[in-house]
Amino acid sequence: MDEDTLWEIRAFVYQHFAETARPPGVDEIPRRFALTHAEAVSAFEELHQRHALYLQPGTHAILMANPFSGVETPFRVRANGRTYFANCAWDSLGIPAALHADAEVEAACAQSGEPIRLSVTDGQVRKAEALAHFLIPFRHWYNDLPLT
Amino acid sequence: MNMLFFRSEEALDEWLASHKAERGAVFSIQQLWELSQRWYQDRMSPEYHGRTVKQVQEIFKELGLTSTFWQI
Numbered sequence A: 001m002d003e004d005t006l007w008e009i010r011a012f013v014y015q016h017f018a019e020t021a022r023p024p025g026v027d028e029i030p031r032r033f034a035l036t037h038a039e040a041v042s043a044f045e046e047l048h049q050r051h052a053l054y055l056q057p058g059t060h061a062i063l064m065a066n067p068f069s070g071v072e073t074p075f076r077v078r079a080n081g082r083t084y085f086a087n088c089a090w091d092s093l094g095i096p097a098a099l100h101a102d103a104e105v106e107a108a109c110a111q112s113g114e115p116i117r118l119s120v121t122d123g124q125v126r127k128a129e130a131l132a133h134f135l136i137p138f139r140h141w142y143n144d145l146p147l148t
Numbered sequence B: 001m002n003m004l005f006f007r008s009e010e011a012l013d014e015w016l017a018s019h020k021a022e023r024g025a026v027f028s029i030q031q032l033w034e035l036s037q038r039w040y041q042d043r044m045s046p047e048y049h050g051r052t053v054k055q056v057q058e059i060f061k062e063l064g065l066t067s068t069f070w071q072i
Helices: A003-020 A026-033 A037-049 A089-099 B009-018 B029-040 B053-062
Strands: A062-065 A076-079 A082-085 A103-108 A115-121 A131-134 B003-006 B025-028
Touching: A003 A026, A003 A037, A003 A062, A026 A037, A076 A089, A089 A103, A089 A115, A089 A131, A089 B003, A089 B029, A131 B009, A131 B029, B003 B009, B025 B029, B029 B053
Parallel strands: none
Antiparallel strands: A076 A082, A076 A103, A103 A115, A131 B003, A131 B025
16 A cells, blocks of 8 residues: 555544544445555554554554544543543643644543543633643553553 | 543652552643643644654653653
């Protein structure tokens, strides 16, 4: 597969997330890009290898296309009239940053479970009684991404 | 597990103790927003094809993230 098609598929995945808050299935790729099912599977695997998206282990379902999560998480982001799920604290603000949209984030304190609500309006985040902690040094982030 | 929210420094300390974990990098919400904007602002673009190690290092440097935690 040529590079252009590969990155067009990546762009389609992101656009699908933005417009539906869900990832496309691999079955949606062949008709749109005039590919065989095997080529679509190969494209998803290649994008996974390049860290452009992440597949659920043993499947061709998209688990993550950062900042978007393909599954429900405790990091809920309301933006553009949709509810998105983020992969982590960082990605919960990554969604309004990527969409260039206002957003309301609903999450919780990892220790107490108390709700944490953040608000982004006109490119500014409202002050909040909360902090974010990154546990793992950057050089290890890609060792086991779902754990991050 | 890696990137979590806490209500306070005290809550973070309790969590670190209960998980026998060492403190990593801590961000205020404003700092996290600045990092999010810099990291994700171009993510929806069809032209985004990932980043090189050098580009990542540049972003961290711009944001003052220069400790060993951010070294590649």
